[in-house]
Each structure stands twice: as C-alpha cells, then as structure tokens.
Amino acid sequence: MEHTADPLEISPSSTRWFDRLLGWVTEVPAAAIVVAEIFILGGGAFARYALHAPLTWTDELASILFLWLAMLGSCIALRRAAHMHLTTFVRDLAPNTRAWVDALGMSLVVAFLVMLCVPAWEHWHEEIEVTTPVLGISEGWRAGAVFAGAVLMLVTAVTRWVENARWKQVALTGGAVALGGAALWLLTPVLSGLGNINLVIFFLVMLVSCIVMGVPIAFAFGLATMSYLAFSTTNPMSIMPNRMQEGMSHLILLAVPLFVFLGALIEMTGLARAMINFLVGLIGHVRGGLQYVLLGAMYIVSGISGAKAADMAAVAPALFPEMKKRGSKDGDLIGLLSASGAMSETIPPSIVLITVGSVTGVSITALFIGGLMPAVVGLLLMAIVVWWQTRREDMSGVKRASGKEIGKLLLVSLPALLLPVIIRTAVVEGVATATEVSTIGVFYTVLAGIFIYRQFDWRRIYPMLLDTASLSGAILLIVGCATAMAWALTQSGFAQDLVKIMTAVPGGKLGFLLVSALAFVVLGSLLEGIPAIVLFGPLLFPIAKLVGVNEVHYAMVVIFAMGLGLFAPPFGVGFYAACAIGRVSPDVAMPRVWPHMAALFVALLLLVFVPWFSIGFL
Template sequence: MISPAGTLRIEDPISGRSLAGVARRLDRLLATVVENVAALILLAEIVILGAGVTARYVFQSPLVWSDELASILFLWLSMLGAVIALQRGGHMRMTGLVARASPQVRALLEALAITTSLAFLVLVAHPALEYAQDEGFIVTPALEISNAWRAAALPTGIVLMIAAALLRLVRHGSAATVAVAALATVAVIGAFWFAGPALRPLGQLNLLIFFVGVVAFCVFAGVPIAFSFALATFGYLGLTTSTPIVVIVGRLDEGMSHLILLAVPLFIFLGALIEMTGMARAMIQFLASILGRVRGGLSYVLIGAMYLVSGISGSKVADMAAIAPVLFPEMKKRGAREGDLVALLSATGAQTETIPPSIVLITIGSVTGVSIAALFTGGLLPALVLGAALCFVVWRRYRHEDLRHVAKVPKREIARLTVVALPAIALPFVIRTAVVEGVATATEVSTIGIAYSALMGLLVYRQFDWRRLRPMLIETASLTGAIIFIVGCATAMAWGLTQSGFSQDLARLMTAMPGGRYGFLLVSIVAFIILGSVLEGIPAIVLFGPLLFPIAKSVGINEVHYAMVVVFAMGIGLFAPPFGVGYYGACATSKINPDEGLRYIWGYVAALLVGLALVAAIPWFSTGFL
C-alpha cells in the first residue's frame, strides 16, 4: 500500500492544540496563495501558447516572445506545483515496506520521509539562491529581461516547500517521533559527511554506494522518488567530487526547463477538460458499445489509443494523461483492477516510444546524423510488434472474463452513439493533423485541443461547469509539479553519472563484448534498460548516442534498427519499477497507488521483452519500409 509523500498519519500535535491550530491556519493560507498563483500561471500559459499559434498561423505574424515567456512561467508553475504536491501529499513514493511495518515503525518512517526531504531542501536552498543571483547577469534574447526572473522560481519554490514540510510536521507529528526522525536524518547525513575523505579514493565504487545503495534505501524506506534521486546526487557530487553544489541546481533547472515538457500540464488539463465536457463519456459509450462483448475489450482500446495519440505531445506522461481519464472510469466499472490498469498504461508508454513524432527519435537524429524521416518510418511497425505482445497478455488475463452482466447493444444504438461520439473521436486526429501540417508545435498543439474541447463542451455536448475550472487548474499544477520535479532530479543524477566517466567506460566495455553484432545488441539492451531506469530518454541518448551508434554501424547493425532497439530498451527501463520514473508518472497521471501495479506489471514487462527480442532479431521490422 502507498500513501503520497509527506502524509503523516500521526494524531498527537507537537506541543498542544494551539500550535497545531496555528499550523493549520498558516498551511491553509500558504495553500490558498500558492494554488491561486499556480492556477493563474497555468491559465496564462494556455493563453500565451494559444495566442502564439493564432498569430503565426492565422495572421502570419509570429510572436517572437511567446515561447520565451512560456518557458519562464513554466519553471514557476513547476516549482509552485511541487509545493502544492508536497502540501497535498502528491509526490510519488513507494511504501510497500512501510505499510507492512508496525504502527510505531510506520509512524517513524512517515516522519522520516518528510525530514529527509526537508534535509535536501535546506541543503540546497542557499545554492539555489546563488544560482538565481548568477543568472541575473544573463539577459533573455526576446524579452530582454534578466534571467533572474525565471531562475528565482527555484529558491522561491524550495523555501515554500521547506515551509510546507515544517507545517506538516507540526500538524501531524508527535514531538518524540519527529525528534527521532530528525535526529536520524542528521546523523546519517553527518556520517556521510565525515566519511567524505574515505569515500573519495573509492572512485566509481561510489556510483554503487550513492546511485544504487542510497537511492534504493530511500525509495524503499518511503522517501519521495524525486528527493531520493536528489539526495543521492547531492551526496555523490558533494562528498566525492570537487563540483560546486550550485551545479546541482543548474542541472535541476535544465531538467525542468525543457519547453517540450510544457505539454505535460496542458495535456493533463486537456484530459480533465475532456472528462468535464462529456466528450470522454461519449467516447467511452461508443467504444463500449463496439467492444462491450469482447473479453478485455477496453484494454485493447487502451493499447490502440496510446498508439494513436503517442508522440502528439512530445511527452509520454502527457500522452498518458490524455488517455487515462477517458478510459479508466469505465474499465473500473467493468471490474478491471486499478493495479492492472496502471501496469498496462505504463507498458503502453514503453511500447509506443518509437511512434512519430517522437522527441527521442528526433534527438537520436540530431546527435547521430541518422535520417529523422527514416527513423519515423522505421518506428511504426516495431511498435505494432510490441503492441501485439501486450495484447496477448491482455487476452490471457481476460479470457475468462464474465460478460453476462454486459448487455448486447443493438445496431441502431451503436449508430446513434457513433454520431454522438464523432466530435470526441475526431480530437486525436485534429491534434495530430495540427502537428503534421505545421499548424502548431508539439508543445502548442495541446492548446488547440483545449480550445476544441471547450467549444465542443459549450456548443455540442452542452456540458461546461465553470465552477470546476479552478480545481482542475490547481490539480493540474499539483500533478505537474510532482512529475516535472522528478524529471529535474533525474536529470541532475544523469549529469552526475556523466561526470563520473561512467558513459565512456560503458562504451569501452560494450565494444569488448564477444558475439559480434548480436552480442553487441544484447549488451546494448541490458545497458539501456538499466540506463532507462535512471535517466530520461533524451539525456541518455545525448550521453551515449554519439559513442555507441558508430560502434553499432562498424559491427554491421543498421542505424535505424539499432535506434529502435535502444529506444525500446530505454522505454522498458523507464516504465518498469522500482526505479523507472515513467512508471511513477503513469501512477501520478492516473492517480493510482504505485504499489497496486507491482503484482501486474511484470507480465507486461515480459511481453515487452519478448517483443523487443523479436525486433532485435528481425531487422526487417525496423528497415522493411525504408
């Protein structure tokens, strides 16, 4: 069982009801201010990007400043969203072991999750302020303002998270429990600090100590995933290298500032809008009428829907956010287990990594010189192979599903539901056409979807509850903060791995492996599954693509074929627990406990591995249509 990060279930206040009451009032005040500001920023992002599309495509007069302003606001949205997530317990974490502990131990571990996160925030607060001050010397090219306006989001968000964490401790923890947790956190950090001189000579053994040992311990102890990554990176760079700590803040900024990630909140909001306007209900009724008498029918729809919309937003999490709210409610009504739903959603995230327009494929082309058009063509069929493998697992799991309670829908009713659902069904095609025809970028296209959904809700389905907009905006900000903060911390960890020389050593090791091209493919699969579990796809490709693609070509492997193998291997690592960030992104967007999916996901992972083996062994799947 999982509980969100920072949620303490301890009843006694620290020092009387008055202090707890003051803490509750301060927490409500902080929440009100941060939530309202985050909601306004998200609304501004939608307007700015929508105005950019309109100005460029309709009036042929692009707004040169729109992307820059959107990028500045996005960092603020992410940091404020991370604050909201901490207040609401929205940062994802594994608590499988915590839930099995005794009440006293569980209470201590819950408190430890907050104090550990708080320790990182306190340690990085001053470097974050230094980083923002240093950025003040940089002037943005379009708006011509100091970049400190953007970078100030980092220290501001960190200070607000410190306040939120302290208030949670005051409101929910007993004095003894909090004191023990705080002392344990300080003691462990102090022990590592004093051990620093002994750790430096260990060289790359420190990679195992910090990026395997520390991360694994924190994750299984219930510390939020993002803070587990961040603490390991902070400890490795601070204790075993001479790297200034401010560099960690820079890498955190880099990971959270990719403009393409702006698609995440916009598609999350689009998913909520689809549900609120009735488009989701119309689509589900239509799909259920067709596949209602097919065992596991909506699971097949989920696989096909992810294939259809994948790559539209440029973010896999955003793709999942557009699908899960539409399909999951009806699938639950039909008896599907939440764990199986999130496991299949996560598996489809890995399955559709090569569907164009894939940002990972674009990155491969840009850093290796492989034709992007060839990569787009080569990515379609391999994704079908992995999709077929997932469908086999669905068939196995649902072949005995009881459909007696599902009534057969008459043909006349199916026709009526088809007409009603057509505006909703058209949405993915509207979005994909806008990208392919150059109407909007992968980041901007979600605003077209938002405008389309709003119009359909107001004019066609006549369902548009204005009172729900503010809660939807706040919930979107919270999910965005939880997801993007994990990405930022993972990017910082990726940079730490690079500085260790690990990438060059890995390339040399892989080159020396026996077995020719198949041996190289096998080693590549294993290596990129591991890399995918700790790195985002883009950082991993940037780090290792220029090193490994020439080696693959020299041993006779077609570069497009190798790209498909590498991308799928990374995808499996990215979306498989316990370390895969994508798995927690799937859980966050679908609002399902990560522990729920653990018992179901391994069958899907096995299917993905079988599909990957077929793609690796049969190059024609990747090159047959080139």
C-alpha cells in the same frame, strides 16, 4: 486505552492556518501560469500560422513562466504528498515503525532543501546581471524560480514534518540526519581521495537507501547529488541549481502540463465517454468485446492525454462494471489494464516520448511517428491473450447494436475521434510544435465540450489546474534533479566507463539492445519511467548511435521496456495505480497479471529484433 496528548507534541491545528496560507501562495499563481501558458503558446501558434506574423517573444516568456510553474507545482505536490516514491518496502510495516521511517524520510527531504537554498540564492545573484536575448529582462526572473521554489518547498516540508510526526520523532530523526551530515563533512578529506568509490557511496548506497525508505525519487536524486558534490568534490555547489534549471527549462517539456490538463479536459467534457460508447456499440457484442474496447480506448485516449493514470481513470470505470457482469475476473481486468498502460507508453503524445526528445535531442516528430506501430504490436499480442481468456464467455444476454445505433454513436463520437488525428497531423505537417499542439487540443476540447457535448463544468476547472500543476511539478523536479545527477556521473568519468562496458557487450547491436531492454525493465520497475529515461538516456543514446542503432528504434525499445517494468508487479508503481483505479486488491490481481505481461515481453522482443516496427514509417 485512550491516548493522552503529549504536552510537547505539536498539534496539527496549530499549523493548519499556516498550511492554508502556504496553499494559497503556491496554488493561485500556479493555476494562473497554466492558463497563461495556454494563451501564450496558443496565441504564438495562431499568429505564426494564421496571421503569418510570428511573435518572437512567446517562447522566451513561456520558458520563464514554465520554470516558475515547475517549482510551484513541486511545492503543491509536496504539500499533497503527490511526489513519485516507492512504497513497496514500507507499505506493510507496522504503523509505529512506518511513522518513524516516514519521519526519517521527511527529515532527508528537509536536509536536501536546506543544502539547496544557499546555492540557489548564489545562482540567482549570478544571473541577475544577465539579460534575456529577446525580452531584454534580467535572467534573475528565471533563476529566482529555483530559489523561491527551494524556500517554499523547505517551508512546506518542515510544516508536513511537524504535522505528521511526534516531537520525539522530529527531534531524533532530525538529529540523526544532522549527525550524518556532520560525519560526512569531517570525512571530506578522506572521501575526496576515494575517486569513483564515491559513486558507490552516494549513488548506490545513499540513493538506494533513500528510495527504499520511501523518500520521493526527485529528492533522493537531489540529496545524493548534493552530497556527492559537497563532500567528495571541489565543484561549486551552485552547479546543482544551475543544472536543475537547465534540465527543467527545455521548452519541449512545457507539453507535459498542457497535455496533462488536456487529459483532464477530455474526461470532464465527455469526449472520452463518447469514444468508449462508440467502441462498445461496434464490438461490445463479441466474446471479449469489452476487453477489446478497453485496449482500443487506451490506444486512442493515450494519444490525447499523454498521462497513464489519466488514461486508466478515464477508461476503466466506464467498462469494468459491465465486464464483471459478463463474468470477467478482477485479476484479469487489472492485468489487462496494467498491460494496456504499459503498451501505450510509446503512443504520441506520451509524456515519456516528449521527455526522451528533450533530454536526448531526438526529433519529436520522428518519435511521434515511430511510436504508433510498437503499441500496435503490443495491442495485437494482448488481443490474443484476451481471445484465449474469453473464448467461452457467455454472450446470451448481450444485445448486438443495430447499424442505425452504431451510426448514431459514430456521429456523436466523431468530434472526439478527430482530436488525436488533429494533434498528430498538426505536429507531422508542421502547423505547430509538439508543445504548441497541446494548446490546439485544449481549445478544441473546450469548444467541443461547450457547443457539441454540452458538458462543461466550470467549477472543476480550478481543481483541474491545480492537479495539472501538482503532477507537472512532480515530474519536472525529477527531470531537474536527474539532470544534475547525470551531469555529476558524466563528470566523474562514469559515462566513459559505461561506454566501454556497453560497447563490449557480446552480440554487437543486438546484444546492446537486449541488455538495454533488460536494464530498462528493471529501471522502470524501481525508478518509474521518467527518472530512468532522464538519468540514463543522455548516457546510453550516444552509445546506441556509436554501435549503429537507429535512435528512434532505440527509443521505442527502451520506452516499451520501461513501461513493462513500470506496470509489472511486485515493484512496478503503475500496477498498483491500476489496482487502485480498478478497486481490486493487488493480492488478487498479481497472480493473474502474468499472461498479459508475457504478451508484452514477446512484443518487446519483436521490437528488438524487427527495427521496421519502430522506423518503417519514418
């Protein structure tokens, strides 16, 4: 039957021009800020180390621009539907039911942003009279980013809402959310007297319900926290934008967009391909050789890009076709790709490592040194699985590369192989901070791409800058909202209760580590890595220190556990990303992923029981 347009239904074409205008308003400044940050931080590092004339204003200016990048990037991610969200429970719904659930989810996003706008305005006005210590300009330039971002995201959310839903869905879901808000407001006197029962209402029932229906995780965190503050406490609402700003303002987090951009650059300039070609020439002729190449490539590339999706996208398409020709099963390939993504979460400069250092205060240099060996443990155990699965692989048609060919491939790949060494050496030797070192990597990659590999497509730079802003905004909004949520949990007394529970776990240090590992496997599966780390890191790391666990050892255990959960089916988002990149159905991959996950689980137990793997080189 032909569909007849409803006269009250909003036509997508009627909002298309406005959507393009909104894109231009957010995308051009965001791309410009990414470029500006590269030159500001790179120039600061060069002036300090090479000229011995440090520029005192670079960090302050970079941090102000960074907050604008986070908020503009969040708008771009919302416009692209690129915010992290859980689709496990909604992806198989009937199309009509899914449309209603999506409309309800977007109405909740709109509700959070409506609640945020007024406190963000108040916070901006409070900060206007305060001046920055170095530049001497108004702090309003920083706080204004949260208000401007909230307004732009609200406009974006409403535009997406009316574009993707019928008028009836918009009216009914919007009305339902408004009635729910009114009911909570009327129940405020009752809720105020319930004490910590409100934690169950807002941070369990409301939060989990939002995540299950596919509301982006950042907005689910934000809505639960804003509702808790508004309807069950007497705290001023301006605390929310204040804490969001504080969470997103850590200068170390500026490494996130810069390493994301660096990851895109190494793929575009051919550095990733050069590394892979060398590894294929070196060991591609042995049984399981290409699987070993994938493991090695993920280890090396993870040390450059820091973003798992970028790592997998750079490695898998180059290897999977030939691996399939040699008889590898699709499910085994996805299992290996997923497990290698989980394994490489601890490899510097992983975004998760940077986030841990930001929210817990653990030394970034120590985390970078400590993260290398845990990944080696995972790699070796997965190599055993590969050996078992490929022990009968037919290699009769595979030609072994000659020594001359390997030498030529090594010469070509040398500039690419030097990049992770340069990055890690610069941080460990104190040449640059973990934030600044990403700019060194960017400049090095650009020069290598132009002058050595002669592969540099200028037309791809702008889309890459937008992708960087979008992914960074999605990550950083989670950091901001999770920081506010962690503050609310701490103020409620939950942190003290958690200390009592975790310190009472049988088995002392070992029991605490095992419980933490299990908890982060579950949290990594349900919340993804960064939300889990930002939310629970500030609460659990002090407890780890209290029971005598080294902070770097604890960081490696929880990051590895979180990675295992993130890439383990049926809930792990990373598993589905690997399926999408490898173009394999999750139904085909799921039954065959478990040997690789079992290897990672054994590796996790080794990390728990043998601290040396994490702290032996500190």
